[in-house]
Amino acid sequence: LHDALNAFEKARNLFRKLGNTNKVSALLNDMANINSNLGNVEKCLSLYNEGLKITEEINDLPNKSLILFNMGTIYLSQEDFKKASEIFNKAMEITKKTDIPRYKAHIFMGLGDIDKKKGNLNKSLKKFSESLKIFEKVADSDGVFLALENIGEIYLKMGQFESAEKNYAKAENIANELNGIKYKAKNLMNYGELFRYKKEFNEALKKYESAIKTFEDIEMPEDLAYCYEKRGEVFLKLKKKAEYLESVVKAHEIYVIIHLEKKALKIREKLKKVDKKFYKQQFPNY
Structure with a gap:
């Protein structure tokens, strides 16, 4: 990840010199995502804000929505639910103008996650189910996987282990199709949760x-x-x-x-x- 971060930074500096603001904005988002994975929260938010300013200057609504969503996930990870909800809802308003279903699905996921962490399980399940429908419609396998594992977790918390396992099994099939290490790891974690809940x-x-x-x-x-x-x-x-x-x-x-x-x-x-x-x-x- 550190190597990728260095490469993105060099590319950002190059595109700045060339005046390609769209590329700069996209790279700032990528760099922020990496810093998020590395736990560099302040740096991550700084990069998102820098990218957000560019999207506003060039009226790039799709990327503005994406960056807002990503910022919302950071506040969510910090358990600042009020701030996360505020930002997710801003992003949702923008997606209504851009009509990019995949972004809308991710925002439903974020809002569902807030409900999950606050214990509003039925509300959370509705939002995750809504995101799953959209991801399936646009054939976004990564999104389908994320929605399924979250739906599985909600059923776990509800004590409905059979329903949880069905969703985890579907997620496992997607993980095998995607053949990515992170999906397999998350799937192992999900089954760990299932067995823990089942004692x-x-x-x-x-x-x-x-x-x-x-x-x-x-x-x-x-x-x-x-x-x-x-x-x-x-x-x-x-x-x-x-x-x-x-x-x-x-x-x-x-x-x-x-x-x-x-x-x-x-x-x-x-x-x-x-x-x-x-x-x-x-x-x-x-």
């Missing part, structure tokens, strides 16, 4: 372990941290306290590095309840 803890551990190895290789820190966190929860259920502590500390370290402080805080709060002495030793400055 099949040993199977859950196997899936999380496989997902962790892959997420480490392809530099997807947020998903990596999530797997460490949930693996830790499984160890705790199995009364393997040492393994729990080791796993959640790794998750905490990653969340701090990528500036997801609210997620790091939740880990500290739970860890403090599990082992107050260890908490004080591990986090003396908190």
Whole structure:
């Protein structure tokens, strides 16, 4: 990812000299996405804002909508739901003028994610289902995969494991068609979640372990941290306290590095309840 970032930066500087603002805007978006994956939140938002100004100057509504959506996902990851919702809705208004269905589907996904995190599961399911219809209509396999795994997660949270598994199986088929490492890793994580919810803890551990190895290789820190966190929860259920502590500390370290402080805080709060002495030793400055 760092090599790609350097290449994009050189290309951006070149297109700036050539006065090709469309290319500059697109590259800024790509650079921001990479910084997002690396957890560089402030740099990411700075690049998005820079790209947003260009889209406004040249009246590029499609890219303006895309950048707003991407900015919304950053605020969503920071659990600033109000700001995320505000930006997603701005992006949705623009898509009504551009009529790009795929963008609309992604925005439905973002709004569905907000509802999911706030516990509004029925509302979330409707939005994810709406996005799935659009992605299927425009034959966007990547979007279909994302919608299916989110729908599966909603059914998990509702306790409807059979429906969750059906959606994960469909997502797995898409992952095999796309043949991308990240899809396979996310699919492993999804099945880890399924087994965790079903209390099949040993199977859950196997899936999380496989997902962790892959997420480490392809530099997807947020998903990596999530797997460490949930693996830790499984160890705790199995009364393997040492393994729990080791796993959640790794998750905490990653969340701090990528500036997801609210997620790091939740880990500290739970860890403090599990082992107050260890908490004080591990986090003396908190």
